[in-house]
Amino acid sequence: MSPAIGATLNRVDGRFKVRGESRYSAEVQVTNLTHAVVVNSKIASGRISAIDTSEAERAAGVLAVLTHRNMGRVATVPRLLPSLAGLAAPGQSFFPMQDESIHYGGQPIAVVVADTIERADHAATLIRVEYETTPATTLLDQDRDRAYVPERIFGGLLPGQNSRGDVAKALAAAEVCVQATYRFAPNHHNPIEPSASTAVWDDVDRLTIYDSTQGPNSVQLTVAELLGLPPISIRVVSHAVGGSFGSKAMVWHHPTLAALAARHVGRPVRLALTREQMFTSCGHREEQEQQITIGAAADGRISALRHHKYSLTSRFDDWAEPSLQSAAVAYTNPNYEGVYHLVRGNTITPTFMRAPGEASGMFALECAMDELAERVGVDPLELRMRNVSDTDPSSGNPWSSSGLRECYQRAAELFGWHDRDPQPRSRREGQWLVGTGMASALYPVTQPVNPQRAKARLYNDGTAVVEAGVSEFGTGVFTAMTQVAADALGLPPERVRFVGGSSDLPNITAAVGSAGTSAVGSAVHVTVCELRDQLIRRAVADDHSPLHGADPARVQVRDGKMVLSDRPDVGETYADLLHRTMTPDVEVLGTWNPPPQDAGYGIHTFGAQMAEVVVDAELGVVRVRRMVGVFAPGRVLNRKLAHSQLMGGMLWGLGQALLEATRMDPRLGRWANSSLADYLVPVNADAPDVVVDTIEQHDDVVNPIGIKGVGEIGVVGAAAAIANAVHHATGRRMYELPITLEKLL
Numbered sequence: 187m188s189p190a191i192g193a194t195l196n197r198v199d200g201r202f203k204v205r206g207e208s209r210y211s212a213e214v215q216v217t218n219l220t221h222a223v224v225v226n227s228k229i230a231s232g233r234i235s236a237i238d239t240s241e242a243e244r245a246a247g248v249l250a251v252l253t254h255r256n257m258g259r260v261a262t263v264p265r266l267l268p269s270l271a272g273l274a275a276p277g278q279s280f281f282p283m284q285d286e287s288i289h290y291g292g293q294p295i296a297v298v299v300a301d302t303i304e305r306a307d308h309a310a311t312l313i314r315v316e317y318e319t320t321p322a323t324t325l326l327d328q329d330r331d332r333a334y335v336p337e338r339i340f341g342g343l344l345p346g347q348n349s350r351g352d353v354a355k356a357l358a359a360a361e362v363c364v365q366a367t368y369r370f371a372p373n374h375h376n377p378i379e380p381s382a383s384t385a386v387w388d389d390v391d392r393l394t395i396y397d398s399t400q401g402p403n404s405v406q407l408t409v410a411e412l413l414g415l416p417p418i419s420i421r422v423v424s425h426a427v428g429g430s431f432g433s434k435a436m437v438w439h440h441p442t443l444a445a446l447a448a449r450h451v452g453r454p455v456r457l458a459l460t461r462e463q464m465f466t467s468c469g470h471r472e473e474q475e476q477q478i479t480i481g482a483a484a485d486g487r488i489s490a491l492r493h494h495k496y497s498l499t500s501r502f503d504d505w506a507e508p509s510l511q512s513a514a515v516a517y518t519n520p521n522y523e524g525v526y527h528l529v530r531g532n533t534i535t536p537t538f539m540r541a542p543g544e545a546s547g548m549f550a551l552e553c554a555m556d557e558l559a560e561r562v563g564v565d566p567l568e569l570r571m572r573n574v575s576d577t578d579p580s581s582g583n584p585w586s587s588s589g590l591r592e593c594y595q596r597a598a599e600l601f602g603w604h605d606r607d608p609q610p611r612s613r614r615e616g617q618w619l620v621g622t623g624m625a626s627a628l629y630p631v632t633q634p635v636n637p638q639r640a641k642a643r644l645y646n647d648g649t650a651v652v653e654a655g656v657s658e659f660g661t662g663v664f665t666a667m668t669q670v671a672a673d674a675l676g677l678p679p680e681r682v683r684f685v686g687g688s689s690d691l692p693n694i695t696a697a698v699g700s701a702g703t704s705a706v707g708s709a710v711h712v713t714v715c716e717l718r719d720q721l722i723r724r725a726v727a728d729d730h731s732p733l734h735g736a737d738p739a740r741v742q743v744r745d746g747k748m749v750l751s752d753r754p755d756v757g758e759t760y761a762d763l764l765h766r767t768m769t770p771d772v773e774v775l776g777t778w779n780p781p782p783q784d785a786g787y788g789i790h791t792f793g794a795q796m797a798e799v800v801v802d803a804e805l806g807v808v809r810v811r812r813m814v815g816v817f818a819p820g821r822v823l824n825r826k827l828a829h830s831q832l833m834g835g836m837l838w839g840l841g842q843a844l845l846e847a848t849r850m851d852p853r854l855g856r857w858a859n860s861s862l863a864d865y866l867v868p869v870n871a872d873a874p875d876v877v878v879d880t881i882e883q884h885d886d887v888v889n890p891i892g893i894k895g896v897g898e899i900g901v902v903g904a905a906a907a908i909a910n911a912v913h914h915a916t917g918r919r920m921y922e923l924p925i926t927l928e929k930l931l
């Protein structure tokens with residue numbers, strides 16, 4: 187294997203970021219720029235009965251005040267479709283400001299455009315709105331009686347229920363049953379960079395949107411449909427994106443509102459959401475409850491799993507994060523039933539949030555597994571070992587690769603699991619009760635549906651530029667792509683430049699579902715391999731080349747040189763070949779066609795999480811002391827990037843366990859803590875000693891570079907390991923996230 191892949195290459199964009207030179211979408215320099223400020227509904231349900239914009243219109247610097255009366259009409263509102271389909275991907279199938287109706291708190295009701303952001307902000311405060319309010323549902327329990335089981339969820343991608351075998355019969359026959367209900371507070375993504383769009387119409391009536399997104403092509407196609415324009419009329423550029431975690435996976439209203447406002451005022455418009463607006467404009471992880479029943483034999487072998495989820499969706503869409511998918515295949519289990527129950531509420535449609543579904547679904551399963559271990563008197567790790575499935579239990583197909591057993595073993599070694607006394611409250615250090623817990627981590631390997639493309643050009647100085655429409659939102663994908671290209675071309679990474687972040691570049695699906703690097707990486711790999719092979723074919727066909735007449739299969743590339751595999755002293759550089767043949771460059775557009783969804787394998791990523799916590803015996807304060815996560819993500823492209831991603835995921839799991847909650851005030855139908863001061867995320871002071879390790883697996887089923895993705899699995903199981911450790915420390919089971927101290931008093 188070439189030195190490029192697997193090496194710890196520092197981020198190619200790192201130096202620009204730390205010097206403040208990266209250009210985010212609200213920082214792009216545009217002449218004649220104006221600024222838009224969105225005004226949001228203060229009620230959650232009803233209609234606007236009167237809106238007076240006259241004072242705002244007269245305010246200094248104001249160019250336009252847009253409401254449902256004069257905002258441009260959208261051509262169609264495409265139905266919600268997850269952005270991994272590669273098509274238009276609106277976050278919800280409702281577009282605001284088309285009439286006076288109000289369906290959720292924070293719904294956009296006016297857009298003020300002014301020459302400065304301060305003047306737009308001020309004018310926005312001068313708009314007078316009167317509402318007719320109707321009763322709103324903003325909490326699951328308010329309308330639980332009206333729960334329904336949808337035909338499909340998740341933008342139509344998944345069925346609303348699933349089963350195999352006979353659960354009722356198996357549960358009745360089970361020697362041991364564990365039944366539990368888990369509740370989850372809503373969560374918000376809170377990336378450091380709030381979403382922003384800068385919309386510029388040029389003199390040939392082409393729209394450029396500088397947007398903060400996980401998928402420039404998704405934004406292009408969605409805005410095109412909304413505006414009724416062909417895709418050729420729209421270009422979307424994302425130079426740098428300051429985090430997302432799923433909030434920028436789907437296409438929300440702001441880029442289209444910016445485009446409509448820019449058309450209205452005839453000047454470029456910048457629309458940057460405030461932190462508070464991020465809580466009502468880009469979806470969230472929905473409030474939910476999960477009921478789980480595990481049936482098992484006396485030795486802990488699972489015979490049945492029933493898993494029902496109740497969650498709050500919007501008035502418009504049957505959205506549920508797919509919390510049941512990984513739990514359904516985590517262990518050997520012939521009898522299974524999973525059902526999504528939805529309650530319609532006055533909320534924006536919820537959305538993907540890092541480890542969508544698995545973060546909550548595997549919490550429920552893995553906490554229930556800990557109870558099962560206690561009930562049958564088996565060590566929690568041994569219980570998992572007994573239930574490992576070597577095939578995908580939903581289809582009986584073999585896994586393309588697993589590594590789960592190795593993850594358990596390595597995690598146990600790194601953590602020191604085997605010395606554990608299973609008795610709760612058995613360790614105390616002064617005021618602190620000490621406990622340890624573990625959980626399995628599973629995350630599906632998501633495959634894009636549409637072909638993935640990339641372009642590569644090698645210049646006659648032996649440098650290469652590789653392009654694809656993916657955006658860099660913090661995952662390190664530009665760095666990893668530099669490595670993939672350098673590897674196949676046999677070039678040092680500093681001679682390769684990767685360019686992404688524009689819908690004008692070859693089409694790549696939005697980077698979601700931990701599949702960003704694998705999708706673009708496969709396209710880049712296929713493309714640069716084709717480019718390399720073309721260069722080799724040229725060399726062996728050229729009678730002036732030292733490789734003339736050689737078998738192309740016996741030519742290798744390294745250090746910018748093509749050489750015979752068995753005679754590395756015979757060969758020539760790319761530069762020599764191209765100079766001699768008077769060729770300025772060679773270029774290839776390559777396509778990777780993802781394998782069919784049912785290729786005869788179960789494809790999933792696996793891992794193991796362990797945590798040690800201390801709980802103050804009197805105050806209930808929980809501190810996580812250390813975490814160990816071991817994952818088997820196929821091949822690791824860049825150890826530093828992959829381990830950082832996994833560590834970030836594990837700290838997200840810590841946040842999910844102990845801190846993160848958005849609180850709905852049902853009297854107002856609005857979030858009560860929509861700021862980073864009130865919505866708590868883990869900071870350095872919360873961060874324990876985190877040990878990350880990976881078990882490399884060879885997997886040639888998933889894609890040509892053999893990677894399964896590391897973006898999200900680090901989150902999965904981390905909260906369960908912590909909750910299980912809290913039980914071990916205190917003897918108390920935690921059924922509600924986050925675990926705040928009053929639950930331990």
Ligand code: MOS
Binds near residue numbers: 400431435540
């Ligand atoms: Mo990721 S939460 O699937 O964008």
